Amino acid sequence: MRIGELAARSGVTAKTIRFWEATGLLADPDRTPSGYRDYEPEAVDRLEFIRHAQTAGLTLAEIRQVLAISDEGNPPCHHVTELIHLRLTDLDRRIRDLTATRQRLRHLAERAAIQDPAACAGYCVILRPGATTS
Amino acid sequence: MRIGELAARSGVTAKTIRFWEATGLLADPDRTPSGYRDYEPEAVDRLEFIRHAQTAGLTLAEIRQVLAISDEGNPPCHHVTELIHLRLTDLDRRIRDLTATRQRLRHLAERAAIQDPAACAGYCVILRPGATTS
DNA sequence: ATAAACCTTCCACCACACGGGAAGGTCAAG
DNA sequence: CTTGACCTTCCCGTGTGGTGGAAGGTTTAT
Numbered sequence: 001m002r003i004g005e006l007a008a009r010s011g012v013t014a015k016t017i018r019f020w021e022a023t024g025l026l027a028d029p030d031r032t033p034s035g036y037r038d039y040e041p042e043a044v045d046r047l048e049f050i051r052h053a054q055t056a057g058l059t060l061a062e063i064r065q066v067l068a069i070s071d072e073g074n075p076p077c078h079h080v081t082e083l084i085h086l087r088l089t090d091l092d093r094r095i096r097d098l099t100a101t102r103q104r105l106r107h108l109a110e111r112a113a114i115q116d117p118a119a120c121a122g123y124c125v126i127l128r129p130g131a132t133t134s
Numbered sequence: 135m136r137i138g139e140l141a142a143r144s145g146v147t148a149k150t151i152r153f154w155e156a157t158g159l160l161a162d163p164d165r166t167p168s169g170y171r172d173y174e175p176e177a178v179d180r181l182e183f184i185r186h187a188q189t190a191g192l193t194l195a196e197i198r199q200v201l202a203i204s205d206e207g208n209p210p211c212h213h214v215t216e217l218i219h220l221r222l223t224d225l226d227r228r229i230r231d232l233t234a235t236r237q238r239l240r241h242l243a244e245r246a247a248i249q250d251p252a253a254c255a256g257y258c259v260i261l262r263p264g265a266t267t268s
Numbered sequence: 269a270t271a272a273a274c275c276t277t278c279c280a281c282c283a284c285a286c287g288g289g290a291a292g293g294t295c296a297a298g
Numbered sequence: 299c300t301t302g303a304c305c306t307t308c309c310c311g312t313g314t315g316g317t318g319g320a321a322g323g324t325t326t327a328t
Contacts, residue, residue, distance in 0.1 A: 014275090037275085106222065193284080194284080276324090278319105288309105289308105293306070
């Protein structure tokens with residue numbers, strides 16, 4: 001199967017397939033005599049696996065690691081488990097950060113609601129330094 | 135005052151000051167006869183304002199808009215208020231997305247805990263497609 | 269025979285907010 | 299007079315996950 005068909009079957013664009021290959025997520029495929037990439041049907045599974053791992057929040061770098069272990073014939077479960085916990089910790093931190101920013105913004109929104117626009121001389125009163133440090 | 139002193143006073147690196155100038159957040163400053171940037175003391179306020187707006191979660195593009203309105207002598211409060219609400223909406227969506235991803239990861243972590251590593255033939259069972267679609 | 273659809277490589281670019289470092293000019297102190 | 303700190307512009311690199319397009323070769327259908 002050529003790259004176009006693989007793209008159609010997997011829902012991953014040909015561009016992205018080449019990109020994944022170039023960045024080490026996919027092995028170099030066989031080539032037809034004229035140089036076209038020639039895939040086995042199993043390639044679809046690998047693409048779906050990558051997409052799936054992505055939606056689980058893993059980065060391509062992490063997926064690459066998992067696949068490398070897998071490709072060496074080792075069960076990657078232990079590594080995957082570690083990765084998942086790392087990701088969870090990271091995610092929690094990011095959510096905390098965003099929530100803190102959200103708090104600051106809500107604070108500003110409240111200020112904005114009671115502020116007289118005419119009072120905005122110089123730099124805007126709403127955003128003026130000191131507004132959220134108190 | 136030259137750029138080094140401004141940097142020291144504001145806590146913004148000279149590199150960043152030049153970057154902000156190049157991207158339209160700061161007006162072109164006066165120059166000494168030898169070509170050095172020469173700032174008014176008020177420049178510190180502007181830098182602090184930008185940093186402050188940044189920690190409130192606004193992007194440089196948004197801050198640029200606010201400053202442009204401000205620089206034209208108009209009170210930017212209305213625009214700022216809109217911006218804040220836009221950011222809040224955006225932030226809420228991002229937090230929701232991350233939380234959903236977190237849920238998926240927790241699901242996977244549970245699967246991982248009860249999984250026999252030896253069962254990881256082919257692609258890892260934990261991450262195998264279908265694992266989180268149920 | 270020829271047009272359309274498909275494939276190849278390579279190079280560039282998107283957002284985002286800078287940082288590193290080269291090559292050179294300027295200024296104050298010792 | 300020279301050393302060192304400071305300044306200038308300029309270009310490249312960072313990380314993430316790709317997308318767009320040019321220039322050219324191949325296959326397939328009519």
